[in-house]
Amino acid sequence: MTNSEKALQMHEQWNGKLETAAKAHVNSREDLAIAYTPGVAEPCKVIAKDPEAAYKYTIKSNTVAVVSDGSAVLGLGNIGALAAMPVMEGKAVLFKEFGGVNAVPVCLDTQDTEEIIKTVVNIAPAFGGINLEDISAPRCFEIEERLKELLDIPVFHDDQHGTAIVVLAGIINALKVTGKKKEDCRVVVNGAGSAGVAITKLLLTYGFEHITMCDINGIISSASPNLNWMQKKMTEVTNLENKTGSLADAMCGADIFVGVSAPGIVTKEMVASMNSDAILFAMANPVPEIMPDLAKEAGARVVGTGRSDFPNQVNNVVAFPGIFKGALEGRATQITEEMKLATANAIASLVSDEELNENNILPEAFDSRVADVVSKAVKELI
DSSP, X not given: OOHHHHHHHHHHHXXXXXXXXXXXXXOSHHXXXXXXXXXXXXXXXXXXXXXXXXXXXSGGGGEEEEEEOSSSBTTTBSOHHHHHHHHHHHHHHHHHHHHOOXXXXXXXXXXXXXXXXXXXXXXXXXXXXXXEOSOOTTHHHHHHHHHHHHOSSOEEEHXXXXXXXXXXXXXXXXXXHHTOOGXXXXXXXXXXXXXXXXXXXXXXXXXOOEEEEXXXXXXXXXXXXXXXXXXXXXXXXXXXXXXXXXXXXXXXTOSEEEEOSOTTOOOHHHHHTSOSSOEEEEOOSSSOXXXXXXXXXXXXXXXXXXXXXSSSBOOGGGTHHHHHHHHHHTTOSOOOHHHHHHHHHHHHHTSOTTTOBTTBOSOOTTOTTHHHHHHHHHHTTO
16 A cells, blocks of 8 residues: 555544544533533633733633645645645644644635635634645735734744745754855755745845845846746845846856755756755755755755655754744744744754764654754744
């Protein structure tokens, strides 16, 4: 039986990966009167007078909504709200298993930006945070920005920031392995959607000065046609030399390549044209931009992918559970850029100098230290 066949069989067997578990057990008339009417009126009255008390008396204190419109689901594309449910259920499972955070999948049967924003604002009182998931660019940028302005709870688009944080953590350690300095590195980010934009922004914030973004048409410059509003904005802070050309042109003489794009689009010749001790993160799934063994043969020193069957897996699960754990415990109202940088450094720090090598730059997803270390880094900045 293949993994695909087993996954389908298990999903049928589970009939949903989540269930509601009661903390309050109702075994007597007294239990009923305390958990529900008339006793339940007491916390209701307290919360009505003091909305902050909801964190004391309800699940709001440790529960997030996993919100999607199904418009950009994994490698499946725009499959809609209903078909997105297995992914959102899975995300909720990861929140609980890796961070101890309750999560509820909320799949919205609309792809209208205003409707999504209004709906999330209206359901927000029941949650301590909002995790946006698999919403297509450029709508995802506006939706997140607007919700952050409207809500007093953390809003976090994991496809953007979770990916960016783990990539930065890997690059921090890859720089140690190669001896390169961020100020000197020329970076190419291929893919100008949600993940590519967020990765570029975080690398700039960290101190990388020379970043070129590419899309299907090659190098993105101020003269590039058909850019969306966010991509146009990114031309103000990237490719400052206003170069034009292909992805191959961009990679020639580069130190770092980050791919969040399409399978098989990077050749061994392109890798060989990079500077010595090149760092590659080829994260297209399930087939990366170039297979790690080919990249190594072409001269790359450090290679990471999104796959679990190669070293240096770039996996968001080392970021988002701990981030929300810390944000909820510390009652953060936003997840700031400083928190993202601190999280990346915290994740990178889990690989000791003794363990650090070109095939071990990131902690494993199942490293039990991760969520606590990440949540601590977040809480220290609240």
